[in-house]
Amino acid sequence: MEEKSSRHKKARATNPPASAQEAVPVAEAASLLTDDLIVEILSHLPARSVHRFKCVSPSWRALITDPANRKKLPQALAGFLYSTFHRRDPHFHEFHFANISNSPSPPVDPLLPFLPSDKYLYVNQLDTCNGLLLCRVHMAPSSPSGDENTPVESHYIVCNPATGRWVDLPPHPEAPPDSFVFARLAFDPAVSSHFRVLQFENSDLKKYVTGVNIYSSQTGAWNHRESRLFEKITLFAGLSGVFFHGMLHLLGWLHHPLYMDENFVLVAVDVEGQVWKTTRLPSRxxxxxxxxxxxxxxxxxxxxxxxxxxxxxxxxxxxxxxxxxxxxxxxxxxxxxxxxxxxxxxxxxxxxxxxxxxxxxxxxxxxxxxxxxxxxxxxxxxxxxxxxxxRLHRILHLEENNTAIFLPYVPLFSDSFAGADGQ
Incomplete structure (x- = not known):
């Protein structure tokens, strides 16, 4: 009897469980995947999943972090570009980067050293969208002038800080004298290599958005569109937009005496300026x-x-x-x-x-x-x-006198950036 029991124990020890038997073919099949196939599969996953798969094995971590594969794989949020008031002139800002990645060195240089310093006197960083950065650059004067009131020429540029490439936009349309403008960027590399810049006009007299100038990298030209909002809404110039479902989303303030406690709205504009939508924001x-x-x-x-x-x-x-x-x-x-x-x-x-x-x-x-x-x-x-x-937290220390405007930055290592002429 003892001999029979011993044989049963030995049989159980030599035969693995069914779940382990099923895992063997899976492991063997995974081992047949080449690095190129693994990268191709990972390229279709969210950035969060790709980041977690670094823990699978040392070989997977090396594959995911390999610079040669960064162009194909989605990247996680690296941090925020933000600015502080200039120490000598409050009209200008100095730019910094709040690094939230595990890398000891920032993945982007906020000084944008690839831009020609002899050409651009001052660069103001306005907005980010899927790896691209929208800036307004002030041109260095071609000849010295003693008149401080002489206007400085400026225009927009769009650049990719990860690759050091950029494109100069043609001069934007002049805004009406009684209004102020602000611009936002719309870009989705999964849909197209082309981008749009939307420059909104807010009237100082009427206190609401009146229209938008749209630049298309595909046509290389600006077009003006009148606002199609049925309500009087002021757009907040100091906040980033969200490009989603082919529309740029912005926060706004509704001028309505009946909704004083629910006057924040979400404004969505398509990249052609033809469709304008508003959505009430939850109010508590x-x-x-x-x-x-x-x-x-x-x-x-x-x-x-x-x-x-x-x-x-x-x-x-x-x-x-x-x-x-x-x-x-x-x-x-x-x-x-x-x-x-x-x-x-x-x-x-x-x-x-x-x-x-x-x-x-x-x-x-x-x-x-x-x-x-x-x-x-x-x-x-x-x-x-x-x-x-x-309920976890992490605290980053920032530079003093910052403007409390944070531009999220996700690196884009792909060169699929239409119109880029920088080196």
Whole structure:
């Protein structure tokens, strides 16, 4: 009997479980894949998945980080370009990079050294979109002039900081004397190598957007389109746009006396300036936030301001402590773009943030691949990355006197950049 039991134990020891038997052919099949096939498969995955696959094995990590493969693989968010006020002249800015990647050296030089310094006197960084950077450059004078009031010639350029290539845009149309303009970039390398620059006109007198000038790298020309918005809306010039579903999305302010507590709207414009749409943003007080594209869906993150009772001038200490439980940041997601319905995804309270940072934060940006938001503190010049699901955080120290405008940067190592003439 003991001999029979011993034979059964030996049989169980020599025969692996069914799951292990099934894993053997899979492992053998995977070993037959060449590096080129692996890279081709990874090129169709989100950047977040590619980043995680670095942990599969040393060979996979070497394959993914190989500079020769970077042109084919999607890249993760590397950090933010931001500016500080110039130390000698407040009319100009100095530019920096907040590095959130694991690389010890920044993946981009914010000084853009590939641009000719003898040609461009000053470069103002305006917007980023899928690896490209929109700048407004001020030209160096061809001859010295003693008149300080002499206007300096300027125009737009679009460049790729990862490859050092750029294109000069022709002079943009002059804006009406009673308006101010700001420009945003629209580019999707998965759809086309061509890009658009949309220069919006906001009227100083009428206080709302009146039209847009659109540059196409395909035609090499500017076209003007009148606004087709039915409501009076002012676009916020100090915020980045989101290019999604072939439309540029911007935050705006609706001038309507009946909606004073719900006057923030999302404005979408197609790249031809023919279609203009507005969507109400979720309102929970007079909070104001940022829009972003995260995990394939449009997101809106806002800071919720506490409701103030003007009839109560004094509050008890207990009530003040209770107010710390109010939400300071809430993140909504538009899972179905066609429905325009916002769904509350995450929120964080004042008390929770204060327990970690002991500082007041405003929403700065939304991570494109993770369930994280970035919060900026005016008190100590820091940028905090906050994972709203796992409650993890990371804090970056910034340069002093920054403008609190952060341009997300995802490297684009591909040369598929139509019209680039830089070397």
């Amino acid at each position: 007080g007079l909070g104001f936030g940022r829009i972003g594209l995260s995990q394939g869906c449009l997101h809106y993150a806002s800071k919720v301001l506490p409701t103030v009772d003007n009839n109560k001038k004094k509050k008890k200490k207990k009530e003040e402590d209770t107010s710390l439980a109010a939400e300071i940041a809430a993140v909504w997601c538009m899972k179905d773009y066609d429905s325009k319905e916002w769904i509350l995804k995450h929120s964080v309270t004042i008390a929770e943030l204060w327990s970690i940072t002991s500082a007041e934060f405003d929403v700065a940006a939304i991570h494109p691949d993770r369930g994280s938001i970035f919060l900026y503190s005016y008190d100590d010049d820091t940028l905090a990355s906050y994972d709203m699901q796992h």
